[in-house]
Amino acid sequence: xxxxxxxxxxxxxxxxxxxxxxxxxxxxxxxxxxxxxxxxxxxxxxxxxxxxxxxxxxxxxxxxxxxxxxxxxxxxxxxxxxxxxxxxxxxxxxxxxxxxxxxxxxxxxxxxxxxxxxxxxxxxxxxxxxxxxxxxxxxxxxxxxxxxxxxxxxxxxxxxxxxxxxxxxxxxxxxxxxxxxxxxxxxxxxxxxxxxxxxxxxxxxxxxxxxxxxxxxxxxxxxxxxxxxxxxx
Numbered sequence: 763x764x765x766x767x768x769x770x771x772x773x774x775x776x777x778x779x780x781x782x783x784x785x786x787x788x789x790x791x792x793x794x795x796x797x798x799x800x801x802x803x804x805x806x807x808x809x810x811x812x813x814x815x816x817x818x819x820x821x822x823x824x825x826x827x828x829x830x831x832x833x834x835x836x837x838x839x840x841x842x843x844x845x846x847x848x849x850x851x852x853x854x855x856x857x858x859x860x861x862x863x864x865x866x867x868x869x870x871x872x873x874x875x876x877x878x879x880x881x882x883x884x885x886x887x888x889x890x891x892x893x894x895x896x897x898x899x900x901x902x903x904x905x906x907x908x909x910x911x912x913x914x915x916x917x918x919x920x921x922x923x924x925x926x927x928x929x930x931x932x933x934x935x936x937x938x939x940x941x942x943x944x945x946x947x948x949x950x951x952x953x954x955x956x957x958x959x960x961x962x963x964x965x966x967x968x969x970x971x972x973x974x975x976x977x978x979x980x981x982x983x984x985x986x987x988x989x990x991x992x993x994x995x
Contacts, residue, residue, distance in 0.1 A: 856942045
């Protein structure tokens with residue numbers, strides 16, 4: 763299979779070449795194995811919403827895109843985009859889109875890196891590569907959405923680095939609190955903002971109030987022993 767990227771990473775002080783390529787249904791057992799290893803190493807299990815075998819199969823059957831990083835023949839990381847079913851749980855509703863805009867939404871789905879290969883910016887590399895695929899067809903999708911659990915710091919940093927913004931904070935997946943991020947591929951990045959403020963991440967009520975008023979979360983910082991989310995309008 764053709765590689766779409768090649769690079770070098772470090773593991774235990776040694777350098778290893780790796781390659782990135784698109785994943786097919788043949789790799790489903792490898793994908794599930796990586797996810798299982800990641801879940802087993804989580805201290806707080808509820809920060810990640812694992813996908814089922816059927817959900818991965820749905821993406822691999824043409825309802826999205828998955829790419830994976832390999833060291834030799836070993837899958838060590840993957841990232842997915844999902845074309846979502848339009849139903850009452852669609853994230854487009856959560857960010858205030860109209861029904862006619864929903865087909866232009868694609869989800870940035872799960873991203874997993876085997877614990878022993880963390881620290882090599884694989885999440886960032888895979889995000890850049892998979893987003894390039896969207897920019898080759900700019901008229902099909904406009905909004906890239908995803909959910910992230912509060913205090914899932916690596917995932918939150920990943921989204922902010924990509925220029926995604928928090929548009930909502932609400933209960934999803936049977937009651938779990940989640941930030942809802944969006945990246946508008948047609949947004950003017952040079953837009954001027956009137957005000958900014960920082961709110962502690964554990965103050966859900968204050969954040970929800972500002973989000974309802976139209977504020978957007980655009981970065982986070984850790985200081986004074988707390989994690990703060992910066993909002994602007």
